[in-house]
Amino acid sequence: MKRVPVQWILIAFGIAFSLAFPSLLRGQQYWLFIATQAFFWAMLASSWALLAGYAGQFSFAHIAFMAIAAYASGILGRDLGWSPISGIIAGMVLAGFVGLIIGYLCLRLRKTYLALFTIAFAEIVRLAVNAELDLTGGPMGLYFDGIIATTSYVPYYYLMLGLLLASLAFMYALANSRFGLFFRSIREDEEAAAAMGVNVVRYKIMAFVVTAMIAGLAGAVDHHFIGFIAPSELILGRMSLVIAMAVIGGIESLIGAALGAIFIHFSLEFLQQIPVPASLMSQLETITPTLEKLGFTLTQNAIQTNAWRMVGFGLLLMVTLRFWQNGLISPLIQRITRRGALEETVAKRRIPVDEETST
Numbered sequence: 001m002k003r004v005p006v007q008w009i010l011i012a013f014g015i016a017f018s019l020a021f022p023s024l025l026r027g028q029q030y031w032l033f034i035a036t037q038a039f040f041w042a043m044l045a046s047s048w049a050l051l052a053g054y055a056g057q058f059s060f061a062h063i064a065f066m067a068i069a070a071y072a073s074g075i076l077g078r079d080l081g082w083s084p085i086s087g088i089i090a091g092m093v094l095a096g097f098v099g100l101i102i103g104y105l106c107l108r109l110r111k112t113y114l115a116l117f118t119i120a121f122a123e124i125v126r127l128a129v130n131a132e133l134d135l136t137g138g139p140m141g142l143y144f145d146g147i148i149a150t151t152s153y154v155p156y157y158y159l160m161l162g163l164l165l166a167s168l169a170f171m172y173a174l175a176n177s178r179f180g181l182f183f184r185s186i187r188e189d190e191e192a193a194a195a196m197g198v199n200v201v202r203y204k205i206m207a208f209v210v211t212a213m214i215a216g217l218a219g220a221v222d223h224h225f226i227g228f229i230a231p232s233e234l235i236l237g238r239m240s241l242v243i244a245m246a247v248i249g250g251i252e253s254l255i256g257a258a259l260g261a262i263f264i265h266f267s268l269e270f271l272q273q274i275p276v277p278a279s280l281m282s283q284l285e286t287i288t289p290t291l292e293k294l295g296f297t298l299t300q301n302a303i304q305t306n307a308w309r310m311v312g313f314g315l316l317l318m319v320t321l322r323f324w325q326n327g328l329i330s331p332l333i334q335r336i337t338r339r340g341a342l343e344e345t346v347a348k349r350r351i352p353v354d355e356e357t358s359t
Helices: 006-025 029-054 062-080 084-105 111-131 154-175 178-188 190-195 200-226 236-249 254-272 278-285 288-294 308-323 329-358
Strands: 273-275 302-304
Touching (some): 006 029, 006 154, 029 200, 029 254, 084 111
Antiparallel strands (some): 273 302
């Protein structure tokens, strides 16, 4: 009997757990909201991993593509009465079109120059939506109608989960097709790829368009869920967070980047306020002035880490870059799946021996 590959077992378990997660929470809307947001970040991180990790285009424009689609969807709904679904589709298409333009303009730019160019583009978008008052709402932001008429987060949770799984499946198929082979050849050596007949112009632009549309889809849907967007969401720090999530998960692994985003988002939320047992709380209260000087805040049954959680996140990123260039999660997945594949191979090799001894 043919054994099921370990990676498919892990994927099936992950999907089953994700589907059952709302039931496990038993009505805890806060963590359901956090999970929905984690899927949004996972779509951004995994699509950026396709652009940078596979195609070698280290771009900082991803957060701008997300915002362009979100603003477009919100404006079309407010000014022209478009439905949220129509606005989301239009915003995604617009993000892809802008990605096409940026990809074309970046054809001759590499590494540092590409990063600086896309940083400048993202800043232009942020400053433009901040300065425009009538169309985008300026610093006060833009409000959205919900996609689903409900006060529960459960439908949005499943919607974002479905979009994440669909986008991962699409990007996985793309990365393992001849297009993915062309992406990797461009990443390794652009001149050599062109000499071998790869249409570098076409596939670099294609990488920008596809990933911009996925980022735009994630941004438009997520902000219809939240109901609001402001220029502060386009700051460089948020783009750096997307990159850090992908790096910690594994920049050359779509699933690794997605899991890295989910892990980091949940960790940052959990570390924001750490529960403390009552027995330990009484001891901490005696050193409250010292804790406050260090930047911690005591509440009734927890300790707020404030900025220290980001310090820990920064240290984790530095350690990852220094010792695990392939990320933390992707090598772990590879080790588990390779071990399972090795055991399966050994089992297959032992079958003839066992049959021979039995006869």
